[in-house]
Amino acid sequence: MKRKHRMNSNTILILITVLLFFIMYFIGCVIYANKGFGNFQTFLNILINNSGLLCVVAGMTCVMLTAGIDISVGALVAMDCMLLATGMVKGNNCILMLLLVLLIGAVFGLVQGFFISYMNIQPFIVTMAGMFFARGMTAVISTKQVSITEANNALFYQWANTKINFPAFMGIVNNKGATMVPFIRPPVIIALLCVFAIFIMLRYTKFGRGLYAVGGNEESARMMGLNVKMIKLKAYVLMSIISSIGGICYCMNTMSGSVQQATGMEMQAIAATVIGGTLLTGGVGNVLGSFFGVLIIGTITTLVQTNGKLLSSWSNIAVAALMCFFIILQALFSVIREKTASKRKNARVLWSGK
């Protein structure tokens, strides 16, 4: 009975997120119709620009489900970009570099996960150290901005600049008379695959259900016979690997590496996950909600950019306001949930736990 109720309020939260995205997008279409906001390509551009963030958010959802957090992702993405850029400029094999980045991501996650699950140190502190480390390593590799051009790595350049066109009938004729066919780039496909894989994993695999169990109540998960420490460790390894994939997507978009890249990405990822209805206390959440969270953040940024006159800080304020709205909504839901639950339970519960 309780489970059903709980699933209910979560679905409502995700529905609100999805609805809000459509409303915002619709408002954008109406206000900025003359600036081409209504084009299908605008929507695809949001996906293209946020493909790195999408990957990161998929991983962040898994970590937040275990009641953890990972604030090292932005720095990790920056390190990956820098590594890819420097490696490719020096003429290394493209595929080798990509594999190296994934391997480094796995090792990075392994170390973080070890400290968090086996040494029992707070995730925030460990990943903060990880963030310092990755950001510093970026500077150690190079303090300058390194760009990948066609001359130094043709294969990667070709991949990043591939246009995957939609069928021609979806195209529109612009004011110069040329037909513009909507297109996406490879990072989008990688990102969507990541989100889909995580969705399947969370829903149908043993490990995915284990994440929910650990986040819901660590003690009872242990009593059920789950290897809590191992699951947590795996979650952080998964997070770092997916962040590395996100780093590759990000690098395909920017085609460069610099120290200041992807600053604040971790907070954007957390914001998207929160807007998507995942609770930081763990055990509640869905990667689909996070996906729409990213779309909402992307839409806000695009709206502010399309306006042109507004300061860019307005997009941050809008994101903060939205987050405030969702957080309060979640809090209200949990208050209602608690009240209905406490009616059923006896008063003894009050004495145990916080």
Next chain:
Amino acid sequence: MRKLLEKITKTKLFLPFFCLLLVLLINLFKSPSFFRVSVSNGVLYGRIIDILNRGSEIAILAVGQTLAVAVSCGTDISVGSVMSLSACFTCMLLAGFGVHSTTVLQMPMLIGIVAGILMGGLCGAFNGVLVSKLKIQPMIATLILFVAGPAIGLLLCNNQMVYIRYDQYKYLGNFLNIGDWKCPIPTPILVTVLVVAVIAIILRKTSLGLYVQSVGINRRASRLLGINSDKIVFICYVIAGLCAGVAGVVASSRIYSADPNNIGLHFELDSILAVTLGGNSLSGGKFSLTGSIIGAYTIQAINTTLLAMGVSTDQAPVIKAVIVITIVAIQAPVFKQWWAGMKNRRQAEAKELS
């Protein structure tokens, strides 16, 4: 003698203090002139003074952060942003909206500074309501202001840096200068001492300190005991906000300007780190103000050491991360248990041999 040594190592503050000493000792070996304090031009100079001076903001923030962590089992990640916001607010009031640089103040300096600090208090109150009344996890609740703070600051400053070229405004961040008399100690140190003294007296002389620990250990049980838990949580967050306001004004006075993007950048991380390095648990409950302050100066000592060794500011985080994770790992309960186990085994072996 041995008993005394054992007694010293058993105290809670031993490890934080030991870490600070270790960092300072490394400096002593590296450059023997490290501890030299000289007087030139009527003011004190030296590395130690520099550490004390530059560490002021972190120490002030750490005081507020300690209370927030202790009372709510979570971290206030908005302090850095609140610093930036109060600095911008003060400078906006003093210079007038949209003014880029000014030599004439629009209102008495004191009013501007107090308003800036109160702005911090207001932000703290906002966080406090979210955390205490709506029972939102502190990190998520403060994430709102974390994102919004610098953005609102940028709006207040009209998207530019605001310079206050007014001599008395520099006093707070540099040296006091009354008539012919020049105070030899940098003002930020005096401000830190004042803030710490006020908070310590409040905690000691009123029952607030006891209540904070009680609420942090078990919020529900404290409420049943007749403590107004919500009010205590709220007060702690307001204090954290006020501390952030003070730190923001000091930081702004240091560079006699408001730089929304750089004031308070990463200070939330440093302040949380200070609390952890001080041996406080991030899961709330018992806290030690002294420990946090030692932690704050440890961080600054690490920063100053790295800079003195010629490590670039971009690369310094790598070493900082390694040091931080080592210090935190040494203080982790798991490591302590393992260490104690080793000790016991060695003693048992020694007994067997004899």
